[in-house]
Amino acid sequence: MPVPFFTGSRQLNIELAEPVVILRGQSSDNTTAILRGELELVLDKPMSASSILVKLVGKSHTLWPDGLGGRSTKLYHEKTIHEQNIILQTLPDENTMLPAGLHRWPFEFLLSSRLVETIEDDFAKVYYYVTGAVNRTGMGNANLKARRNILLLRAMTWSDQALTSHSLANPSILVERRLPQCDATIFIEKSMASSGTHFPISLTLSAHRKHVHLESLSVMLQERRIYQLPEFDARRGEVHDFRLALVDARNQSDLTMSSFAPPLNLNLPNLKRVLAANNAHIPLSATPFQYQFVFNLPNCVHLNHTTSFDDILFTHYLKIDIELSFPQESNLDIGAGVHVDDPNKGTLRTAFHLDTPITILDCRLKDDYGTLPSYEASVHDTAIHDLSDVNSSASHGFFMCPCYLKYKKEVKQITTTSDARMSRHNLNVIMPPPPYTSPKQVKA
Numbered sequence: 001m002p003v004p005f006f007t008g009s010r011q012l013n014i015e016l017a018e019p020v021v022i023l024r025g026q027s028s029d030n031t032t033a034i035l036r037g038e039l040e041l042v043l044d045k046p047m048s049a050s051s052i053l054v055k056l057v058g059k060s061h062t063l064w065p066d067g068l069g070g071r072s073t074k075l076y077h078e079k080t081i082h083e084q085n086i087i088l089q090t091l092p093d094e095n096t097m098l099p100a101g102l103h104r105w106p107f108e109f110l111l112s113s114r115l116v117e118t119i120e121d122d123f124a125k126v127y128y129y130v131t132g133a134v135n136r137t138g139m140g141n142a143n144l145k146a147r148r149n150i151l152l153l154r155a156m157t158w159s160d161q162a163l164t165s166h167s168l169a170n171p172s173i174l175v176e177r178r179l180p181q182c183d184a185t186i187f188i189e190k191s192m193a194s195s196g197t198h199f200p201i202s203l204t205l206s207a208h209r210k211h212v213h214l215e216s217l218s219v220m221l222q223e224r225r226i227y228q229l230p231e232f233d234a235r236r237g238e239v240h241d242f243r244l245a246l247v248d249a250r251n252q253s254d255l256t257m258s259s260f261a262p263p264l265n266l267n268l269p270n271l272k273r274v275l276a277a278n279n280a281h282i283p284l285s286a287t288p289f290q291y292q293f294v295f296n297l298p299n300c301v302h303l304n305h306t307t308s309f310d311d312i313l314f315t316h317y318l319k320i321d322i323e324l325s326f327p328q329e330s331n332l333d334i335g336a337g338v339h340v341d342d343p344n345k346g347t348l349r350t351a352f353h354l355d356t357p358i359t360i361l362d363c364r365l366k367d368d369y370g371t372l373p374s375y376e377a378s379v380h381d382t383a384i385h386d387l388s389d390v391n392s393s394a395s396h397g398f399f400m401c402p403c404y405l406k407y408k409k410e411v412k413q414i415t416t417t418s419d420a421r422m423s424r425h426n427l428n429v430i431m432p433p434p435p436y437t438s439p440k441q442v443k444a
Contacts, residue, residue, distance in 0.1 A: 058082030196299035
């Protein structure tokens with residue numbers, strides 16, 4: 001059988017079974033992931049070699065516009081944070097020749113959960129790659145090298161079934177506040193969510209007196225970024241606030257109640273007015289105000305995922321502010337957190353604030369809650385054609401981010417190119433790996 005001829009970088013190639021590796025659990029958990037692959041060498045004639053090596057490297061790269069060092073002349077810093085080496089084969093004799101044909105060396109790297117996951121920020125990055133090398137003997141013979149980038153993503157659960165069992169605590173957050181004018185219950189359905197997905201919050205308000213009104217509701221996501229290099233005694237911090245956009249609201253009140261105290265049934269424009277203005281003036285009747293608000297989290301263009309790396313530390317906090325108005329009945333109404341809105345009419349206002357940490361997952365990660373679309377849907381979806389649709393996620397009703405669109409374009413390009421319908425071994429079409437998935441769903 002004739003041997004295919006490859007030149008340059010095509011002569012040595014790295015094939016990975018899992019180009020996307022999922023690190024399970026927190027960085028402090030004692031779990032291990034596996035990166036499997038093969039180093040392939042195609043020779044059209046025999047070649048002398050001394051050793052065949054493969055290496056896994058992880059690096060961090062940070063930008064410092066203000067400068068580093070004594071004279072502040074260093075504007076960036078890069079360092080190796082992880083390295084593993086495997087010797088696949090050694091050839092003891094210099095005269096030993098690798099015969100012509102296809103050579104394959106399988107390898108496995110054990111990856112601890114303590115590793116830092118891939119980070120892609122404007123000012124800081126953590127990235128990983130695998131390199132393969134065939135060291136040749138003799139003067140003037142250049143070594144053969146190949147490189148393949150990989151993604152390390154972190155899931156906060158150690159298995160896809162963890163949330164359906166009793167292995168984990170409830171991921172939701174329930175907060176209750178008792179005020180003289182109103183009882184408030186805030187239910188955050190999930191404390192972990194991927195960027196670019198829907199984020200539901202349920203709100204229940206039960207008024208204790210007449211003429212109590214909901215004036216405003218503000219939901220903000222705050223991202224705190226800390227960049228530091230202990231070896232240079234450098235540290236920089238940033239705070240970014242993102243006001244969450246309301247995409248849907250559902251009335252959860254019992255609509256079968258008697259006409260004596262019918263529940264409020266507001267439409268979506270009126271509820272959006274609550275989030276956009278400070279004087280919505282929505283009355284709270286004897287029937288509790290019960291609505292589930294569905295917000296859109298910012299996508300990966302603006303929002304980073306939560307990290308635990310000290311040098312590049314990103315944390316996220318959900319901030320909810322609710323303001324109520326009510327008529328003044330006595331001087332006892334004026335107290336802490338209450339201010340007079342109109343002295344002539346005796347209208348007072350009170351507000352309460354909720355600040356809780358949440359976890360933002362990488363958008364390329366398969367969400368264990370099943371909120372992300374399947375890849376079959378991305379391939380057959382004809383409503384998305386280019387990157388101009390990034391901001392139109394609400395119109396399509398599901399997850400939307402540039403990673404999803406990039407994957408869709410790659411699939412379309414491959415499936416419409418006749419030259420790419422067969423692999424190198426004439427077996428099948430090589431499809432790009434999905435950007436967010438679990439390892440068992442990735443096909444080599």
